[in-house]
Amino acid sequence: xxxxxxxxxxxxxxxxxxxxxxxxxxxxxxxxxxxxxxxxxxxxxxxxxxxxxxxxxxxxxxxxxxxxxxxxxxxxxxxxx
Amino acid sequence: xxxxxxxxxxxxxxxxxxxxxxxxxxxxxxxxxxxxxxxxxxxxxxxxxxxxxxxxxxxxxxxxxxxxxxxxxxxxxxxxxxxxxxxxxxxxxxxxxxxxxxxxxxxxxxxxxxxxxxxxxxxxxxxxxxxxxxxxxxxxxxxxxxxxxxxxxxxxxxxxxxxxxxxxxxxxxxxxxxxxxxxxxxxxxxxxxxxxxxxxxxxxxxxxxxxxxxxxxxxxxxxxxxxxxxxxxxxxxxxxxxxxxxxxxxxxxxxxxx
Numbered sequence: 001x002x003x004x005x006x007x008x009x010x011x012x013x014x015x016x017x018x019x020x021x022x023x024x025x026x027x028x029x030x031x032x033x034x035x036x037x038x039x040x041x042x043x044x045x046x047x048x049x050x051x052x053x054x055x056x057x058x059x060x061x062x063x064x065x066x067x068x069x070x071x072x073x074x075x076x077x078x079x080x081x
Numbered sequence: 082x083x084x085x086x087x088x089x090x091x092x093x094x095x096x097x098x099x100x101x102x103x104x105x106x107x108x109x110x111x112x113x114x115x116x117x118x119x120x121x122x123x124x125x126x127x128x129x130x131x132x133x134x135x136x137x138x139x140x141x142x143x144x145x146x147x148x149x150x151x152x153x154x155x156x157x158x159x160x161x162x163x164x165x166x167x168x169x170x171x172x173x174x175x176x177x178x179x180x181x182x183x184x185x186x187x188x189x190x191x192x193x194x195x196x197x198x199x200x201x202x203x204x205x206x207x208x209x210x211x212x213x214x215x216x217x218x219x220x221x222x223x224x225x226x227x228x229x230x231x232x233x234x235x236x237x238x239x240x241x242x243x244x245x246x247x248x249x250x251x252x253x254x255x256x257x258x259x260x261x262x263x264x265x266x267x268x269x270x271x272x273x274x275x276x277x278x279x280x281x282x283x284x285x286x287x288x289x290x291x292x293x294x295x296x297x298x299x300x301x302x303x304x305x306x307x308x309x310x311x312x313x314x315x316x317x318x319x320x321x322x323x324x325x326x327x328x329x330x331x332x333x334x335x336x337x338x339x
Contacts, residue, residue: 036190043118043144043147052121054122055119055120
């Protein structure tokens with residue numbers, strides 16, 4: 001599963017939306033993710049990929065795509081499956 | 082008051098009141114474990130400032146709202162240090178909403194971090210305090226008995242925390258552990274800005290007999306006292322640090338002819 005698919009699965013589980021409605025252009029509001037959901041998603045993604053996402057970076061995410069791109073940059077290539 | 086040779090864990094110890102408590106205990110000789118969840122940079126800065134006081138500091142990341150993370154944190158403390166003398170249950174979070182807008186998620190999030198974490202941390206800490214005369218201090222808020230706008234779920238979590246503090250005080254007493262809480266009014270921290278309009282906090286200034294807002298150091302001073310042997314006979318209490326704000330001073334201020 002790609003990084004994007006894994007994050008989409010995490011996000012959908014937290015916000016109880018269909019994975020299919022989460023696109024790279026979706027804002028957190030589109031996905032019905034409130035601030036608690038976002039913190040939970042950050043924690044779950046950090047746990048899954050063994051990274052830390054500082055709040056200052058997370059605040060810059062305007063949509064799901066920004067979130068995914070950030071994680072893709074943090075996760076070393078060799079760990080990608 | 083000396084904490085030389087003592088080891089203290091401060092949950093939410095990177096910023097605000099937790100940071101002030103860590104620095105205060107460190108200044109009196111305690112080694113400090115600084116727990117944080119979201120802000121590593123702040124926690125590492127606090128650890129650096131603590132080490133500059135000549136004691137040891139350790140940074141540990143854990144969301145105390147997650148029981149598995151609490152276990153991991155205490156496993157680390159057990160493996161690395163083998164004991165603990167002081168637990169400061171300070172980490173807090175919450176959702177600022179009127180009662181009609183509080184949903185299950187907001188409720189559980191707040192209660193898990195503000196209340197359940199104190200129970201789970203105390204259970205694990207008590208075992209590491211065996212035979213050492215441990216101290217546990219939890220951080221409450223005047224919102225446990227005063228009603229503030231959008232503070233409902235946090236206020237309730239703090240009221241439960243104070244009740245838990247009493248139960249812990251009694252049930253951990255045979256293990257030689259002293260348990261108390263400190264309840265503060267508005268303290269100038271990042272969290273204050275998160276929950277309240279600055280005007281609300283400042284509006285209370287004229288009815289605060291002490292004439293200024295509570296600082297993080299004011300709270301840390303009382304927490305440190307409760308961690309000392311001098312406070313041995315204080316058990317299960319919530320000590321209020323509010324400059325006299327909560328004791329009816331509003332009526333007094335309004336009726337004053339000067």
